[in-house]
Amino acid sequence: xxxxxxxxxxxxxxxxxxxxxxxxxxxxxxxxxxxxxxxxxxxxxxxxxxxxxxxxxxxxxxxxxxxxxxxxxxxxxxxxxxxxxxxxxxxxxxxxxxxxxxxxxxxxxxxxxxxxxxxxxxxxxxxxxxxxxxxxxxxxxxxxxxxxxxxxxxxxxxxxxxxxxxxxxxxxxxxxxxxxxxxxxxxxxxxxxxxxxxxxxxxxxxxxxxxxxxxxxxxxxxxxxxxxxxxxxxxxxxxxxxxxxxxxxxxxxxxxxxxxxxxxxxxxxxxxxxxxxxxxxxxxxxxxxxxxxxxxxxxxxxxxxxxxxxxxxxxxxxxxxxxxxxxxxxxxxxxxxxxxxxxxxxxxxxxxxxxxxxxxxxxxxxxxxxxxxxxxxxxxxxxxxxxxxxxxxxxxxxxxxxxxxxxxxxxxxxxxxxxxxxxxxxxxxxxxxxxxxxxxxxxxxxxxxxxxxxxxxxxxxxxxxxxxxxxxxxxxxxxxxxxxxxxxxxxxxxxxxxxxxxxxxxxxxxxxxxxxxxxxxxxxxxxxxxxxxxxxxxxxxxxxxxxxxxxxxxxxxxxxxxxxxxxxxxxxxxxxxxxxxxxxxxxxxxxxxxxxxxxxxxxxxxxxxxxxxxxxxxxxx
Numbered sequence: 001x002x003x004x005x006x007x008x009x010x011x012x013x014x015x016x017x018x019x020x021x022x023x024x025x026x027x028x029x030x031x032x033x034x035x036x037x038x039x040x041x042x043x044x045x046x047x048x049x050x051x052x053x054x055x056x057x058x059x060x061x062x063x064x065x066x067x068x069x070x071x072x073x074x075x076x077x078x079x080x081x082x083x084x085x086x087x088x089x090x091x092x093x094x095x096x097x098x099x100x101x102x103x104x105x106x107x108x109x110x111x112x113x114x115x116x117x118x119x120x121x122x123x124x125x126x127x128x129x130x131x132x133x134x135x136x137x138x139x140x141x142x143x144x145x146x147x148x149x150x151x152x153x154x155x156x157x158x159x160x161x162x163x164x165x166x167x168x169x170x171x172x173x174x175x176x177x178x179x180x181x182x183x184x185x186x187x188x189x190x191x192x193x194x195x196x197x198x199x200x201x202x203x204x205x206x207x208x209x210x211x212x213x214x215x216x217x218x219x220x221x222x223x224x225x226x227x228x229x230x231x232x233x234x235x236x237x238x239x240x241x242x243x244x245x246x247x248x249x250x251x252x253x254x255x256x257x258x259x260x261x262x263x264x265x266x267x268x269x270x271x272x273x274x275x276x277x278x279x280x281x282x283x284x285x286x287x288x289x290x291x292x293x294x295x296x297x298x299x300x301x302x303x304x305x306x307x308x309x310x311x312x313x314x315x316x317x318x319x320x321x322x323x324x325x326x327x328x329x330x331x332x333x334x335x336x337x338x339x340x341x342x343x344x345x346x347x348x349x350x351x352x353x354x355x356x357x358x359x360x361x362x363x364x365x366x367x368x369x370x371x372x373x374x375x376x377x378x379x380x381x382x383x384x385x386x387x388x389x390x391x392x393x394x395x396x397x398x399x400x401x402x403x404x405x406x407x408x409x410x411x412x413x414x415x416x417x418x419x420x421x422x423x424x425x426x427x428x429x430x431x432x433x434x435x436x437x438x439x440x441x442x443x444x445x446x447x448x449x450x451x452x453x454x455x456x457x458x459x460x461x462x463x464x465x466x467x468x469x470x471x472x473x474x475x476x477x478x479x480x481x482x483x484x485x486x487x488x489x490x491x492x493x494x495x496x497x498x499x500x501x502x503x504x505x506x507x508x509x510x511x512x513x514x515x516x517x518x519x520x521x522x523x524x525x526x527x528x529x530x531x532x533x534x535x536x537x538x539x540x541x542x543x544x545x546x547x548x549x550x551x552x553x554x555x556x557x558x559x560x561x562x563x564x565x566x567x568x569x570x571x572x573x574x575x576x577x578x579x580x581x582x583x584x585x586x587x588x589x590x591x592x593x594x595x596x597x598x599x600x601x602x603x604x605x606x607x608x609x610x611x612x613x614x615x616x617x618x619x620x621x
Contacts, residue, residue, distance in 0.1 A: 131258075430444075
């Protein structure tokens with residue numbers, strides 16, 4: 001009997017289920033599809049069609065100028081290297097990360113990249129890393145650098161909207177023509193709470209904090225400005241008992257014996273914003289990329305947070321961690337005083353509804369977020385990557401098709417970096433007009449390929465602006481057309497004689513070339529591909545943006561700017577000779593024969609021209 005119990009599942013599987021597997025399991029498969037789509041929000045994806053026409057319309061500069069002006073040419077790593085080399089100002093600062101956001105600059109919607117200048121006392125000379133310097137003087141970062149995503153000068157350096165540290169200490173944002181954007185000025189750009197990991201600092205002590213250093217004149221050192229913290233961040237060290245507790249907590253007796261500390265001094269800890277948020281709401285999972293926002297003369301961090309569960313019925317787990325997730329919370333952290341506010345971004349989530357009832361004083365509705373701050377919330381990358389990953393399989397809603405994996409998709413790959421190794425295409429933000437929409441908006445995008453094939457099959461868009469925030473749209477390409485994928489486009493780039501020659505001549509000993517991210521840009525019912533090319537001298541982490549390679553369905557071009565490249569692509573397609581348009585005219589009479597002779601002569605001349613061009617190309621090779 002016991003043996004039968006042990007063998008019965010195996011017997012049932014072998015003789016009942018396996019011969020009729022789909023029939024036996026189709027109801028379970030249908031439940032799995034339905035509930036997995038619900039668990040990851042895939043059931044709310046709107047599906048649409050994108051024609052992917054091969055030609056770029058000549059009206060693109062009028063109808064889609066904002067998209068063209070906001071194509072991201074600066075990748076995060078090269079731009080961070082440039083910021084580090086040119087914008088640190090002092091050796092005790094550091095750029096931890098480069099963020100992407102959007103602002104109105106000179107009345108136009110602009111995608112920007114920006115990074116905060118955070119304090120890094122560990123970069124001081126070893127003999128300067130004293131207790132007073134590390135914990136009392138070098139307490140905060142200062143300001144930021146900001147630049148447009150698509151602009152670079154003749155030397156391959158980025159143009160800046162905000163740079164350096166002005167003598168008055170106010171960080172100013174200016175358009176590329178120098179016009180001050182007064183609403184974006186940051187009067188208090190000090191960063192006490194950020195992405196750094198300094199365990200603690202003590203502020204408002206007898207030792208004034210290092211604030212910033214003015215620019216010197218005629219090669220001389222500028223005046224070192226000092227600051228005394230006036231915010232509400234930190235805990236007062238008002239008596240011996242409190243100092244003893246913190247000395248014990250941080251294993252630092254100096255907190256008890258230092259004469260620099262007085263009753264109005266404060267100790268600030270949990271200064272890393274993710275650590276700070278986690279201490280307050282440990283039941284939420286955090287997005288890996290908090291980002292800085294200029295708001296009301298101050299700097300604020302926005303941290304996306306997720307509710308999650310591994311107990312959603314029938315749902316397929318993601319990497320064995322959870323099988324339900326929602327981006328239900330936006331945390332806003334003040335970079336000066338560390339104040340944290342939590343806003344509920346998804347009222348349909350039952351988990352955040354429950355947490356809000358348990359902790360009624362923590363969460364507030366998104367409608368209470370200041371409108372100009374709300375303009376900077378975005379569809380976060382981490383959950384978008386999870387949803388994209390699940391959509392590769394769970395876009396199939398027919399259980400038979402799902403069971404047979406008949407329409408499995410994948411994430412395309414691209415060549416990247418100095419070694420041009422293949423990597424998966426990461427989601428990227430664009431300012432663009434979604435098909436059927438006149439207004440441009442901030443969109444997160446990821447393209448898809450059929451499984452084990454290189455061509456594109458569609459793309460997923462996550463919307464960020466206004467009432468469209470949080471919505472997903474999946475665009476499918478025509479099934480009867482072959483739409484080039486990223487690897488295929490890069491192969492065409494590599495095979496282009498002019499582009500190949502440029503790489504051969506410039507990427508030699510002493511300098512090397514870096515391939516940036518290849519962006520697939522849906523625009524005007526067609527696809528435009530853009531890949532930046534950087535050059536960097538050996539031994540110096542200062543990349544220069546030299547060229548942009550653009551491609552359409554039929555042509556590839558290397559140019560000095562997006563505008564120049566798109567014009568060249570349009571010119572190429574307008575100069576095409578459509579062989580299909582040449583018709584053979586049968587001999588009917590003498591006049592028809594004359595026309596035929598003329599056409600034959602023109603074709604003969606054309607073939608001769610093509611022969612000469614091919615010979616020239618062979619010489620170039």
